[in-house]
Amino acid sequence: MTYLVDSHCHLADLNYEEKSVEQVLARAYSCKVTHFMSIACTLKDAEKNFKLADKYSNIYLACGVHPLNLEDDPDWKEDDLAKILSHDKVLALGETGLDYHYMPETAKLQKESFARQIELAVALKKPLVIHAREAHDDTLKLMRSLNARDAGGVIHCFTDSVEMARECLDLGFYISFTGIATFKASDNVREVLKYVPLDRMMVETDCPYLAPVPVRGRENEPAFVRYTLNFISEFKGVTQSKLASITTRNFEDLYQIKLQDPPVINVRPDLVKIEKIAVALSN
Numbered sequence: 001m002t003y004l005v006d007s008h009c010h011l012a013d014l015n016y017e018e019k020s021v022e023q024v025l026a027r028a029y030s031c032k033v034t035h036f037m038s039i040a041c042t043l044k045d046a047e048k049n050f051k052l053a054d055k056y057s058n059i060y061l062a063c064g065v066h067p068l069n070l071e072d073d074p075d076w077k078e079d080d081l082a083k084i085l086s087h088d089k090v091l092a093l094g095e096t097g098l099d100y101h102y103m104p105e106t107a108k109l110q111k112e113s114f115a116r117q118i119e120l121a122v123a124l125k126k127p128l129v130i131h132a133r134e135a136h137d138d139t140l141k142l143m144r145s146l147n148a149r150d151a152g153g154v155i156h157c158f159t160d161s162v163e164m165a166r167e168c169l170d171l172g173f174y175i176s177f178t179g180i181a182t183f184k185a186s187d188n189v190r191e192v193l194k195y196v197p198l199d200r201m202m203v204e205t206d207c208p209y210l211a212p213v214p215v216r217g218r219e220n221e222p223a224f225v226r227y228t229l230n231f232i233s234e235f236k237g238v239t240q241s242k243l244a245s246i247t248t249r250n251f252e253d254l255y256q257i258k259l260q261d262p263p264v265i266n267v268r269p270d271l272v273k274i275e276k277i278a279v280a281l282s283n
Contacts, residue, residue, distance in 0.1 A: 008204035094129025128153030179212025
């Protein structure tokens with residue numbers, strides 16, 4: 001079976017008032033999206049993500065302190081985060097990093113938190129999931145000076161320059177693309193898509209945010225990573241099946257895991273309502 005991984009999503013943050021987790025997973029399965037990395041952006045968020053991962057064998061986790069969530073976890077401790085990271089289903093430390101687009105005024109605090117998390121990831125040999133927005137120089141400076149290469153990881157939701165991508169690739173990191181690649185105004189992201197080789201690429205939704213064209217403006221969910229994959233496969237001139245296989249292998253290589261067939265989800269077909277996304281993945 002050809003798997004397709006949503007390598008970065010926030011499953012616990014979806015709006016479940018009108019849908020269930022089972023419906024979300026069943027819709028993903030209908031689009032052959034079979035495995036998920038759900039991200040906790042604070043230590044407090046880890047518990048609700050654990051509930052999902054404990055129930056479904058194909059949901060994996062990452063936990064870190066997001067640069068825009070520092071006010072929610074201002075006094076986070078390395079020991080507390082290390083305890084979370086020791087769980088078998090937690091494959092990475094993150095989402096961490098720097099964001100000077102929304103909160104440049106907290107740059108000093110962000111850098112201190114990011115540095116501590118890089119050091120912890122290196123010590124625990126956990127890959128990093130890095131958020132970097134309008135913080136090119138400081139992100140790379142900290143990654144280099146604190147030996148982030150020794151932990152490895154991925155720059156998620158990449159929206160920076162080709163030069164930034166080159167420098168991150170040189171440090172051994174993967175580059176992950178969201179539905180932003182499908183947006184009309186995202187020529188810069190498509191320039192990076194041209195540059196990044198398939199064997200260093202991942203795809204993600206970052207749901208519930210950043211739904212791709214043609215469902216932009218809706219709450220994003222893992223099924224919609226198919227739109228992003230389909231767009232990238234056409235853009236790069238490879239089949240959907242090949243791109244799914246390569247990005248899945250990249251996920252396995254980074255996180256040192258071998259994916260297994262997903263568990264069966266029993267949901268009435270009439271409750272799995274989703275657009276007809278072209279699915280060309282072979283079994």
